Structures are given as C-alpha cells and as structure tokens.
Amino acid sequence: MSLRMRPWLDRIEPYRPGRPAASSDGSMASNESPLGASEHVVRAVTEAAGQAHHYPDPLADTLRAELARLHGVCADQILVGNGSDELIFLLSWGYLAHGGHAVCADPAYRIDEISARVVDARLTQVPLKDWEHDLEAMAEVDADLAYVVNPHNPTGTVRPLPDIERFVASARAKLVVVDEAYIDFTDDPGKSSAMALARDGRAVVLRTFSKVHGLAGLRVGYLVGDAEIVAGLRKIRAPFSVGALAQAGAVAAIRDPRHRERVREHTLRLRGELVHLLQDAGLAAVPSQANFVLVRTPHEEELVDRLARHGISVRPGSSLGLPGTVRISIPTEHGLRLLRRALTPLDRNPPAAAAHSLEQIRSENVHP
Ligand SMILES: Cc1ncc(COP(=O)(O)O)c(C=O)c1O
The missing domain is CATH 3.40.640.10 (Type I PLP-dependent aspartate aminotransferase-like (Major domain))
Structure with missing residues (x-):
C-alpha cells in the first residue's frame, strides 16, 4: 500500500490492555470497581x-x-x-x-x-x-x-x-x-x-x-x-x-453517595488485606493510595502465569513501563480468596509446578 500513516506515529508503542479473566472475580488487570455500578x-x-x-x-x-x-x-x-x-x-x-x-x-x-x-x-x-x-x-x-x-x-x-x-x-x-x-x-x-x-x-x-x-x-x-x-x-x-x-x-x-462510600470502604479494607497477604507470601508492595497495588518481583512473568492458572488476570509491569513489577487491582471478597489460594505456599497448596517460582519470588524479596 502506498499510503502510510504520518511517520512519527511509527514511534508509538501500542497500548496493551489487560487480559480478560476467567470470571469477574478474577478480573484484576484494569482497576475497575469490584462492586460494580449502583x-x-x-x-x-x-x-x-x-x-x-x-x-x-x-x-x-x-x-x-x-x-x-x-x-x-x-x-x-x-x-x-x-x-x-x-x-x-x-x-x-x-x-x-x-x-x-x-x-x-x-x-x-x-x-x-x-x-x-x-x-x-x-x-x-x-x-x-x-x-x-x-x-x-x-x-x-x-x-x-x-x-x-x-x-x-x-x-x-x-x-x-x-x-x-x-x-x-x-x-x-x-x-x-x-x-x-x-x-x-x-x-x-x-x-x-x-x-x-x-x-x-x-x-x-x-x-x-x-x-x-x-x-x-x-x-x-x-x-x-x-x-x-x-x-x-x-x-x-x-x-x-x-x-x-x-x-x-x-x-x-x-x-448515590452511599454507593461511592461503600466502594471506598471496601477498597481501603481489601487493600490492607491484600498487602498483608502479599507480605505473608514474601512479596513486597509499593505503598498504595489507589485501587490497585504494585508488587515488586524479579519473577514478573512467573507470578502473572501462576495467578492466571488460578483464573486471575493481573497487569505485568513490563506492559506499564515498570519491568520487575505486577499491578494487582483491588478485587471482590471472592477475588481475594482466589488470590490467597494462588499465593499459599506449595506445601499447603498444589500444583507442584508453580512452587519453584514462588519459592524464588520469596527468596529474592526478603530485602524489598
Ligand atoms: C491515571 C488515569 N487517568 C485516566 C484514566 C482513564 O479513565 P477513563 O476510563 O475515564 O478514560 C485511567 C484509567 O485507568 C487512569 O489510570
């Protein structure tokens, strides 16, 4: 084709949206509201x-x-x-x-x-x-x-x-x-x-x-x-x-300010619980004031894949300009249970294949 877009547009790195999750509860890639609309x-x-x-x-x-x-x-x-x-x-x-x-x-x-x-x-x-x-x-x-x-x-x-x-x-x-x-x-x-x-x-x-x-x-x-x-x-x-x-x-x-208040209360409470859960799994998080938490890990891909195997979609930091991180949106109550299951150590939670990467994530995150 002889017609080309303006040459400077070639420099644009396309926007990569989050991957869809298996369910609404597993959807933690796009910072949406876990409680939906009022x-x-x-x-x-x-x-x-x-x-x-x-x-x-x-x-x-x-x-x-x-x-x-x-x-x-x-x-x-x-x-x-x-x-x-x-x-x-x-x-x-x-x-x-x-x-x-x-x-x-x-x-x-x-x-x-x-x-x-x-x-x-x-x-x-x-x-x-x-x-x-x-x-x-x-x-x-x-x-x-x-x-x-x-x-x-x-x-x-x-x-x-x-x-x-x-x-x-x-x-x-x-x-x-x-x-x-x-x-x-x-x-x-x-x-x-x-x-x-x-x-x-x-x-x-x-x-x-x-x-x-x-x-x-x-x-x-x-x-x-x-x-x-x-x-x-x-x-x-x-x-x-x-x-x-x-x-x-x-x-x-x-x-409907009451709905807003409910969403805010849910988000702040689950943000605290998510941070604790991550700490228990040996993962360091950047202190967040938003409806997501940025996790620091040298095993970005393994963590994203491990969560995907549990039906959870999150955003790899490399698609957001921060390799070595994973962004997790504040989920529903059930979504947090999915995360807990996914991040529970192997000896308490198969599948075995994922254990190695989680152990690695742990050992490399002891000094955040
Ligand atoms: C910082 C920031 N600004 C703006 C937006 C876009 O919001 P909207 O859905 O209204 O286009 C987002 C969406 O994630 C965002 O993170």
Whole structure:
C-alpha cells in the first residue's frame, strides 16, 4: 500500500490492555470497581435506553450542573468527555500540536504519553523518585503542559497537596494537569485533591466515572478548570462523544453517595488485606493510595502465569513501563480468596509446578 500513516506515529508503542479473566472475580488487570455500578445507575441507564434514537445532549447540561454543585464551580468550568482519556487527547490537540512540549513522569499513565506522541509533540519524561513523581525535577522543564497523576498509575503513590501547590506555583510549564482518577481511594481525598486549584483556574483537574463510580464501560470523565480553557477544548471535541446512557448513568452515580462510600470502604479494607497477604507470601508492595497495588518481583512473568492458572488476570509491569513489577487491582471478597489460594505456599497448596517460582519470588524479596 502506498499510503502510510504520518511517520512519527511509527514511534508509538501500542497500548496493551489487560487480559480478560476467567470470571469477574478474577478480573484484576484494569482497576475497575469490584462492586460494580449502583442499582440507581442501572435503572437510570435502562430508562435512558428508551430514548436511544435521539442524539445525546452535546453539552451534557444536567451532568455538568450536578458536577458544578458537587465541586463548587461554575458549569462553564466543566468539560465532559468520553472517559477522561478523550479529555487527555483534547488537551494534546489544543496545547501540544504543532511544536508543543509536554512533561510527565517516567513511567507515565500511558495515554498521557501516547496522546503527546500522536501530535508529534516533544515529550520529556522525568523518572520517578522512590516510586513517586519527582515534582522538583519536573518543575524545571520548560513545557507547555505538565501531567501529574495523583495518585499515580501504575505505582499508586501520592504526592501531598502542599507539594502539588508548590509545583503549580513554581513549574515552568504553562499549564499543569492533575489527573485524579484515583483520588477517592486516598486516605483523605478532601485533603489530597487539587480541586481548589482548578476552581480558581491555577490548574486543570481530570476526574473519571470509571473507578469509584464503577462506570468504566459507560465512558465518562470530566475536566475542571478555567472557563476559557474549557471553551477552547469544547470547540475541538466531537459534539456527541458522551452518549445519552452514559450521561444518565453518571448523573445517577453522583446522586448515590452511599454507593461511592461503600466502594471506598471496601477498597481501603481489601487493600490492607491484600498487602498483608502479599507480605505473608514474601512479596513486597509499593505503598498504595489507589485501587490497585504494585508488587515488586524479579519473577514478573512467573507470578502473572501462576495467578492466571488460578483464573486471575493481573497487569505485568513490563506492559506499564515498570519491568520487575505486577499491578494487582483491588478485587471482590471472592477475588481475594482466589488470590490467597494462588499465593499459599506449595506445601499447603498444589500444583507442584508453580512452587519453584514462588519459592524464588520469596527468596529474592526478603530485602524489598
Ligand atoms: C491515571 C488515569 N487517568 C485516566 C484514566 C482513564 O479513565 P477513563 O476510563 O475515564 O478514560 C485511567 C484509567 O485507568 C487512569 O489510570
């Protein structure tokens, strides 16, 4: 074929999604909600399906009004997207195309990196320091956009709000984007969130309905920031990118804070139990403030395969830019039992073939 994609697109390493698991309980590769969507959401989406022949509200007015109330901002400071991933692409089209420069962590959330490469922007990646964003080094980079993912994916680490405030005040980047996809799982979301910076236009904050709300399959995310930024990005977005069912589901999710609280409580409790289980199995974990835990192991593939044999799908760190690690999403109660069985030592749990690798994992993790 003589027609070729633009040459710089060859440099993009394709996004590799998590492998499907044998069951929903074994699904620990994509940081989805183990408790699913609230029953109010299911009802709202079912009702909205009756109007599926109409185009959705392009401005998502009802949803934006709910979000504006929730965050104490004006509705024109909010842009809703087909997942926050769409908003990250819009930011790169708006601020990075034709010679822009972005700075982010290394490893970054993959879409931050891919979206910058799509528009052939210059991308400076600053290695993590002790598994956290090195904000001090990132602040020195004279970029158009700076991406801070807080808590970070794939590490689950969080930089405290005063550090983010200092970064926003001192960074040489023209616009700081704080991606708070996992903020609900921090010990104190109110004290960790940079939403106040978005409210007065000093930064942009990204949020998603895919995590604590359990709506990953509906695809809704939103951006909060300066009204001028929102108006600019609105011009370049596909007008109907957020479907009517997704809008209805998101509105119902906001109106069900008890479900959110249940998901948060479950996640924090099982995160603690998972860390203990890993410790008992001799595996070191990076301290997490998200709905996943990053395990450090020199036997990444063996661990992934061993879990797969027990019907569990997790994410190998090498697909996330962190070889020597495995990312495990917080599961259901039954999922945790599956993990316990999979990680129980061989003398108490066949099959024998897997024992050797687990013993190796143990012996090489005694000094984390
Ligand atoms: C840091 C981060 N930002 C954004 C997203 C994407 O969220 P959405 O499903 O809203 O596109 C994810 C999804 O895993 C994520 O980890």
